[in-house]
Amino acid sequence: MARRASDTDDVLEERNEGRAAVLDAAARAFMHDGYAGTSIDDVAEQLGGTKGRVYHYYRSKADLFFDVHSESMRQNFEGAGAIAHEGGSPIDRLERMVRAHALLMMTHLPYQRVSVLGVEMHLAGNTTSKQRATLRDAIARRDEYERLFVQVVEDGIAAGEIRPLDAALVVKGLLGALNWITIWYRPRETDTGESRMRIAEEMTTYLISGLRRRG
Amino acid sequence: MARRASDTDDVLEERNEGRAAVLDAAARAFMHDGYAGTSIDDVAEQLGGTKGRVYHYYRSKADLFFDVHSESMRQNFEGAGAIAHEGGSPIDRLERMVRAHALLMMTHLPYQRVSVLGVEMHLAGNTTSKQRATLRDAIARRDEYERLFVQVVEDGIAAGEIRPLDAALVVKGLLGALNWITIWYRPRETDTGESRMRIAEEMTTYLISGLRRRG
DNA sequence: GTCTATACTAGGATAGAC
DNA sequence: GTCTATCCTAGTATAGAC
Numbered sequence: 001m002a003r004r005a006s007d008t009d010d011v012l013e014e015r016n017e018g019r020a021a022v023l024d025a026a027a028r029a030f031m032h033d034g035y036a037g038t039s040i041d042d043v044a045e046q047l048g049g050t051k052g053r054v055y056h057y058y059r060s061k062a063d064l065f066f067d068v069h070s071e072s073m074r075q076n077f078e079g080a081g082a083i084a085h086e087g088g089s090p091i092d093r094l095e096r097m098v099r100a101h102a103l104l105m106m107t108h109l110p111y112q113r114v115s116v117l118g119v120e121m122h123l124a125g126n127t128t129s130k131q132r133a134t135l136r137d138a139i140a141r142r143d144e145y146e147r148l149f150v151q152v153v154e155d156g157i158a159a160g161e162i163r164p165l166d167a168a169l170v171v172k173g174l175l176g177a178l179n180w181i182t183i184w185y186r187p188r189e190t191d192t193g194e195s196r197m198r199i200a201e202e203m204t205t206y207l208i209s210g211l212r213r214r215g
Numbered sequence: 216m217a218r219r220a221s222d223t224d225d226v227l228e229e230r231n232e233g234r235a236a237v238l239d240a241a242a243r244a245f246m247h248d249g250y251a252g253t254s255i256d257d258v259a260e261q262l263g264g265t266k267g268r269v270y271h272y273y274r275s276k277a278d279l280f281f282d283v284h285s286e287s288m289r290q291n292f293e294g295a296g297a298i299a300h301e302g303g304s305p306i307d308r309l310e311r312m313v314r315a316h317a318l319l320m321m322t323h324l325p326y327q328r329v330s331v332l333g334v335e336m337h338l339a340g341n342t343t344s345k346q347r348a349t350l351r352d353a354i355a356r357r358d359e360y361e362r363l364f365v366q367v368v369e370d371g372i373a374a375g376e377i378r379p380l381d382a383a384l385v386v387k388g389l390l391g392a393l394n395w396i397t398i399w400y401r402p403r404e405t406d407t408g409e410s411r412m413r414i415a416e417e418m419t420t421y422l423i424s425g426l427r428r429r430g
Numbered sequence: 431g432t433c434t435a436t437a438c439t440a441g442g443a444t445a446g447a448c
Numbered sequence: 449g450t451c452t453a454t455c456c457t458a459g460t461a462t463a464g465a466c
Contacts, residue, residue: 018431036251039459052433055461117332118398169417172399173392180391183333202384210425233449254441266443267451276442 019057022047023071026054026064027110034117035065062127065114066134072108072115073141079104084148090156095208097149098174102200105181113182115142146171156211163213174207234272237262238286241269241279242325249332250280277342280329281349287323287330288356294319299363305371310423312364313389317415320396328397330357361386371426378428389422 025047029038040061044050058064080100083093105112119138127135149171156162181199188195240262244253255276259265273279295315298308320327334353342350364386371377396414403410 034249034251036249040461041459050433051461053431056431059461061460165421166417169414170421172395173418173421176395176398177388177392180387180395183391184387199384202381203388206380206385206388206425208425210421210423255443256441265451268449270443271449274443 018053022054022057023064023067024110026058027068027071027114030065030068030114031110035061035114062131066131066138068111068114069119069138072111073138073145075104075108075111076101076145077141081145081148084152089161090152090159091161091208091212094149094152094156094211095204097152098178098207099200099204101175101178102181102203103196105178106185106187106196106199109182109185109187112179116179116182146175149175153211161213162211165211170211177203177207233268237269237272238279238282239325241273242283242286242329245280245283245329246325250276250329277346281346281353283326283329284334284353287326288353288360290319290323290326291316291360292356296360296363299367304376305367305374306376306423306427309364309367309371309426310419312367313393313422314415314419316390316393317396317418318411320393321400321402321411321414324397324400324402327394331394331397361390364390368426376428377426380426385426392418392422 022043026038026043029042029046032038033042038061040051040054043064044054047053054064058067080097083097083100086093086096088096105116119135119142150167153162153167153171157164157167181203185199237258241253241258244258244261247253248257253276255266255269258279259269262268269279273282295312298312298315301308301311303311320331334350334357365382368377368382368386372379372382396418400414
């Protein structure tokens with residue numbers, strides 16, 4: 001994951017892996033207890049180490065939190081966002097975006113659940129101005145991602161494939177239904193990806209069929 | 216709100232109002248910063264008083280949290296749950312339940328948002344056995360509420376009004392889309408209920424039309 | 431690069447005045 | 449019934465050994 005093509009720069013390579021391991025532990029810890037409910041000791045325990053390791057890679061808990069969000073949005077743009085600019089009719093693109101987003105919620109559950117639970121809250125005032133800037137940036141990227149969906153829906157309406165409706169509101173409903181997966185979905189040990197595909201497929205069918213003109 | 220018909224029992228009356236005021240302040244505070252992110256001082260500030268007032272009515276922060284959940288589920292059963300047992304065809308009942316639930320999310324935003332953000336998390340271990348029992352009860356009531364929706368969908372499928380699909384999964388999507396309203400909806404000062412009705416109506420149309428057999 | 435030890439503060443909860 | 453004063457634990461962050 002996130003391994004660079006070049007394996008020559010070993011120092012940087014290992015630095016990235018250590019950092020990625022901390023980030024992964026943080027995502028899982030935040031997923032369980034939320035931002036405020038998670039202590040750095042919890043993150044360290046998830047990691048199988050101590051506080052010292054965490055603080056070696058991240059200056060503060062807030063920085064860790066931001067990086068989880070950042071990674072989650074990267075996954076979204078790469079996984080579903082890219083489809084917005086691919087070929088195909090608007091409703092076909094939308095259908096693929098919805099399916100991809102549904103799968104992302106399950107395959108990257110820790111990151112996505114933390115992201116879904118919101119960036120705005122959790123940080124009551126005790127932030128530096130630099131952190132507030134990062135926060136604004138995270139919100140902006142999330143809004144931008146949502147706008148990709150709205151645009152495709154509007155294209156679908158213009159093309160006559162989707163019946164006329166409030167595109168912004170429908171996308172709120174659509175992404176709400178999908179983001180909600182992170183709240184109830186619990187992966188099984190025996191989970192091979194088959195069950196995830198079934199959930200994504202069923203959910204996509206439901207959410208898209210309500211948009212089509214006629215039936 | 217929650218005023219009893221009889222005004223003779225003034226002592227109990229006032230005791231309830233004081234308690235209700237604390238609960239209301241807690242719901243608003245939790246809505247902003249989540250459970251762990253909210254201090255008792257924050258609740259007191261919302262209330263326009265001090266800690267002492269809060270602890271006079273509630274023994275602990277966890278008890279306050281549970282009561283917010285309890286009140287939110289009471290609102291749901293009263294507002295949308297009751298419709299499940301009313302007359303009309305399954306899909307008509309479902310439509311009314313969905314509309315009612317959407318409106319509940321907006322009219323009781325503080326309580327509903329706290330409820331939506333989850334009971335399970337936020338309480339990492341530091342709970343008494345009595346509190347754990349209350350927690351299990353809260354989860355059970357939420358599941359029971361969800362099952363009302365599933366039952367009506369299954370009735371609709373049996374009646375041939377709704378096309379055959381995974382009722383449990385569709386309800387997850389449906390309630391997810393509706394619960395998500397608490398995440399993005401921000402009431403305006405000029406909000407007369409007109410705009411809330413429009414949102415509820417538009418969302419209901421979208422979520423129901425994907426279920427109907429044919430178009 | 432990872433650990434232990436420690437400083438420092440925020441916040442839950444209680445006691446007791448008014 | 450509401451306040452102020454205080455106790456005490458939990459948790460962020462840092463220093464410095466290994």
